Amino acid sequence: MGTSVLPSLMKLFLDTANVSEIRTAADWGILDGVTTNPSLVAKEGRDFTEVLREISTIVNGPISAEVVSTTSPEMVAEGRKLAKIHKNIYVKIPMITEGLKATKALSSEGIRVNMTLVFSSLQALLAAKVGAAFVSPFIGRLDDIGQTGMEIIEEIKTIYDNYSFKTEILVASVRHPIHVKEAAMIGADICTVPFNVMEKLPHHSLTDVGLERFLKDWAKLSKKA
Numbered sequence: 001m002g003t004s005v006l007p008s009l010m011k012l013f014l015d016t017a018n019v020s021e022i023r024t025a026a027d028w029g030i031l032d033g034v035t036t037n038p039s040l041v042a043k044e045g046r047d048f049t050e051v052l053r054e055i056s057t058i059v060n061g062p063i064s065a066e067v068v069s070t071t072s073p074e075m076v077a078e079g080r081k082l083a084k085i086h087k088n089i090y091v092k093i094p095m096i097t098e099g100l101k102a103t104k105a106l107s108s109e110g111i112r113v114n115m116t117l118v119f120s121s122l123q124a125l126l127a128a129k130v131g132a133a134f135v136s137p138f139i140g141r142l143d144d145i146g147q148t149g150m151e152i153i154e155e156i157k158t159i160y161d162n163y164s165f166k167t168e169i170l171v172a173s174v175r176h177p178i179h180v181k182e183a184a185m186i187g188a189d190i191c192t193v194p195f196n197v198m199e200k201l202p203h204h205s206l207t208d209v210g211l212e213r214f215l216k217d218w219a220k221l222s223k224k225a
């Protein structure tokens, strides 16, 4: 009889640099990590290192921090600095040829890289070949231009399974709960979601109606007693 290997559960990350959103989701007990990007950090208007340190006190899981340089030597230097901030930092590197070089160099030093701005399964294949820990395909931005973003998640899953790549598929640029459900059905490793999507996940109108009815019926019983 063969031994069965249980798949790990899809991890849920918050796609934000807002610490109050991170605290709220962490309190719900469903938060496994955080992804940031330069736009999200700029929105907060705070010192980047300070924000990353604060996030690391709230979440005990991967925290992605992106480089803003575009040549391999500069990205490697920036990545090393970011990785020193906390043991849970994953360095986000853009999918460009200089980024491939930087990812290979950082990965060989044991620094975990999240290759970002990925829009095709071929780009994801390259990310895995250079040793990225995570690959971030941007689903919503593909949907925005009339392509079905989730299709590339299926393709990446097939390619990674074909060759037993260890790179984890991190579904990014998520716009609504259906993206989260589809990511889980495909078997993606991680889904990173903005706070407005995260707060929708536990809700269903029938849950609210059902709870209201249970409580009303219970109150009638206590009046009778």
Ligand code: G3P
Pocket: 015, 035, 036, 037, 138, 140, 141, 172, 173, 174, 192
């Ligand atoms: O953090 C990367 C990605 O999730 C960005 O999403 O909504 O700006 O396309 P969005």
